[in-house]
Amino acid sequence: MLIIGIAGGTGSGKTTVVRKIIEKLPQGEVAVLPQDSYYRDNADMPLEERQEINFDHPDSIEFELLVKHLKKLKKGEPIDQPIYSYLTCLRSEETILVEPKEVVIVEGILALTQPELRDLMDLKVFVDCDADDRLNRVIKRDIIERGRSVEKVLNRYEKTVKPMHLQFIEPTKRYADIIVPQGGNNVVAIDILTHFIEKNLIVRM
Numbered sequence: 001m002l003i004i005g006i007a008g009g010t011g012s013g014k015t016t017v018v019r020k021i022i023e024k025l026p027q028g029e030v031a032v033l034p035q036d037s038y039y040r041d042n043a044d045m046p047l048e049e050r051q052e053i054n055f056d057h058p059d060s061i062e063f064e065l066l067v068k069h070l071k072k073l074k075k076g077e078p079i080d081q082p083i084y085s086y087l088t089c090l091r092s093e094e095t096i097l098v099e100p101k102e103v104v105i106v107e108g109i110l111a112l113t114q115p116e117l118r119d120l121m122d123l124k125v126f127v128d129c130d131a132d133d134r135l136n137r138v139i140k141r142d143i144i145e146r147g148r149s150v151e152k153v154l155n156r157y158e159k160t161v162k163p164m165h166l167q168f169i170e171p172t173k174r175y176a177d178i179i180v181p182q183g184g185n186n187v188v189a190i191d192i193l194t195h196f197i198e199k200n201l202i203v204r205m
């Protein structure tokens with residue numbers, strides 16, 4: 001099994017890069033563990049309080065469960081992946097059954113912050129993008145997909161998203177084997193990543 005970590009700021013294009021890699025590889029060979037699925041369940045808090053959580057701090061993620069799941073997949077065992085909703089800021093009662101695959105991608109803003117996770121990764125990628133482009137994309141996305149207003153997105157950006165990016169996310173660039181500028185639009189980088197994955201899969205077979 002090849003484990004790949006893909007980090008980068010919010011709106012940098014991580015999900016797009018993952019989607020394009022999957023499209024280029026044989027069907028059914030990749031499992032994705034989105035870090036966002038592992039946001040802690042704060043069902044004991046009222047919605048207004050949950051919406052104020054600092055979702056860009058490493059403590060907001062149940063990394064213990066993510067590491068446990070990755071280790072299980074590595075041992076060839078399936079996992080029950082949580083489902084998280086950005087609208088309710090809660091985990092669903094249901095889970096997704098994820099089977100072990102030849103390639104497992106761990107994707108998320110904080111994916112390279114944890115030493116234990118990094119140690120499990122065979123390839124570490126940081127998707128890089130200017131902050132103004134990221135903010136521009138996040139405003140559009142959060143209004144359409146996450147039920148936010150422009151004012152709410154900008155407030156959160158100033159209060160938590162930007163400071164946490166500078167404190168926790170940007171510094172993890174130093175752990176990356178590959179830094180991808182212009183995320184999903186970087187055809188060459190996606191090609192290189194796909195070739196690396198294919199080459200390693202052949203060697204391991």
Ligand SMILES: Nc1ncnc2c1ncn2[C@@H]1O[C@H](COP(=O)(O)OP(=O)(O)O)[C@@H](O)[C@H]1O
Nearest residue numbers: 009010011012013014015016137141183184185
């Ligand atoms: N290179 C790009 N140019 C313009 N828009 C992009 C680009 N890459 C991603 N997007 C858009 O920006 C938003 C965030 O991209 P996404 O891949 O989900 O980023 P992330 O997973 O890092 O938050 C999505 O709506 C996506 O379609």
Ligand SMILES: O=c1ccn([C@@H]2O[C@H](COP(=O)(O)O)[C@@H](O)[C@H]2O)c(=O)[nH]1
Nearest residue numbers: 010011036055056085086089108109161
């Ligand atoms: O309930 C939530 C949980 C997280 N967020 C924000 O999402 C981004 C990370 O997601 P990406 O898909 O990588 O952009 C992060 O900045 C969190 O603040 C949220 O808005 N609501």
